[in-house]
Amino acid sequence: MARWEPNARGRLAQAAMDLYSQRGFEQTTVAEIAQRAGLTERTFFRHFADKREVLFAGADALQQALVGALEDAPRSLAPIDAVGIALEAVAAQLPERPDFSRRRQAIIDANPELQERERIKLASLAAAAADALRRRGVADPTAVLAAEMGIAVFRVAFERWISATNQQDLSRVIRDSLDELKAVTAGK
Amino acid sequence: MARWEPNARGRLAQAAMDLYSQRGFEQTTVAEIAQRAGLTERTFFRHFADKREVLFAGADALQQALVGALEDAPRSLAPIDAVGIALEAVAAQLPERPDFSRRRQAIIDANPELQERERIKLASLAAAAADALRRRGVADPTAVLAAEMGIAVFRVAFERWISATNQQDLSRVIRDSLDELKAVTAGK
DNA sequence: CAAACGATGACAGTTACTGTCATCAGTATA
DNA sequence: TATACTGATGACAGTAACTGTCATCGTTTG
Missing domain, CATH: 1.10.10.60 (Homeodomain-like)
Structure with missing residues (x-):
């Protein structure tokens, strides 16, 4: 026994x-x-x-998925689009239904210390993405900026995904949010 | 006495x-x-x-400068360019010489807890910028994304500014970094 | 001149986190 | 089979961040 x-x-x-x-x-x-x-x-x-x-023990797996996808993505892709693919790989690590993520996020949203930890975990994801981009030959500061933008897109998409009214896949919401980002920096 | x-x-x-x-x-x-x-x-x-x-008591003043500049910026400006102007207003709050910022940043870079606090302060700046953009009539998620982009640009520019080899004004480095951001999302 | 104020000190208490040693079922080894 | 080893846990003491509360006493105000 x-x-x-x-x-x-x-x-x-x-x-x-x-x-x-x-x-x-x-x-x-x-x-x-x-x-x-x-x-x-x-x-x-x-x-x-x-x-x-x-509350953040799962972050390692997300980071591995992110980096792995960036390594596998076609070299022909522009940095921002490679990041887009990587974000979908991260999304694939989450359960299909947002129930668990909602519960967890409600806890985090209620406490500033937890928000600090969440932000630094996201920053760590961004840093890992920037490293992976550099290994693809992307120079700084493009690598850092593309990575940070990817994380910003993920945050926006994730928030939409767990919102009470959302009906769409996280993957879909990510694609939409990325398109909106491109419109923002185009100066529209 | x-x-x-x-x-x-x-x-x-x-x-x-x-x-x-x-x-x-x-x-x-x-x-x-x-x-x-x-x-x-x-x-x-x-x-x-x-x-x-x-180490972060000065963040309030930066946030006020950021929000004030966004309120004063010409309404004709695209969100990302209004954010660019606001970043320069933040830069104007810092001493012209980066000596103090270097000392402070060296302390932060040596400790993860301090990096957490730094990140959440930057996140707070981004949230304030997003609010100010919304008051300019910018809808979500554009407001959030433009604000996050601005903070990413500021981080990159600040790091360059305090680097040992830099000779340029923070304001100048910010303009250059913002231009690079625009190139990234243009898919170049 | 008395009363209210406000910055500080004194001091006890909680709790997150660490270091260290003991325990003991399971596993490898002689 | 006996013995040594391992690895997850418990027991327990210690440090330091932070909080609550009351006392102190120059300063300000009515």
Whole structure:
């Protein structure tokens, strides 16, 4: 018989989501999360670097999808369009239904500390995209700007996607938002 | 005679900059900052919301300059060009010489927590710019995208400006960077 | 001149996070 | 089969960021 219940990390993440939803992020202590998961506070910090990180553990997979897609994209594509393809690869990593993303985003939107972490994760995505573009031969500052624009498009599209009224695929919303971006910088 | 030495806030900010530079942000305690300023830890937290905020207290003035310039800019300008003018107004708030900005940025670049705070401050600038654009009659998502583009341009330009080799005005670097942005989204 | 004010100090309390050592079921090794 | 090793967890003490609260006492105001 196993010495411990399996999937400690998953239980911690679930307990954290539940408590952050119910009481709010600040009003939840790590001790409470650990207790609900049947573990100790110390073990929480072995699985997650800090109290916020439990909501952002999935970011690594998104970053890998982004970079992989940029490496595979046809070299003939302009930087901004390669980024567009990469954004759709990121979208493919998310569940088809936005329910989970909505729950998670509501928690983040209710707390400034979590918004800080979200922004730095997005900045990290942008930096990884810029690196991948440079490996495609795109020079700075074009690489940085194309990457930042891609992330801006993703943010706008994601927000639309999880909005209550939206009916479309994230992939579709991304394409539309990218087109609007191109119109903006064309000075229209 | 005054009951206390004047400019407690300024002394705290100076002490913090000095110590963050010498020992690094993490290795500096708030108690040390307060002691160097001749005050107590409790007083530090009356002037600054947290240990990071002491490096970002100037952000309010930048935001006001940004919004003011957007309100004053000719309505005939395309959103992205109005944003360009607003960025130059922000630049005018900074000292002409990048020395101070370099010192400050070196501290931030050495610490992830400070980078989080920097990013959320920039995000706040972007949100304020988007609001100002909406008041100019620019619809979403154009307003959001133009604002985010502007902040991306500012980041790139600022980094160039404080680089050791740069000789140009921040204002000039901003104009150049904005032109490069336009080239990116034109699909070149 | 008395009362209200406002910046600061003193001090106790909470909690995020870290370092360190012990525990012990499972696994590899001699 | 006995022994050593491993790896996830617990136990526990410690640091430091931040908060709440009350006291202090020059300054300002009526």
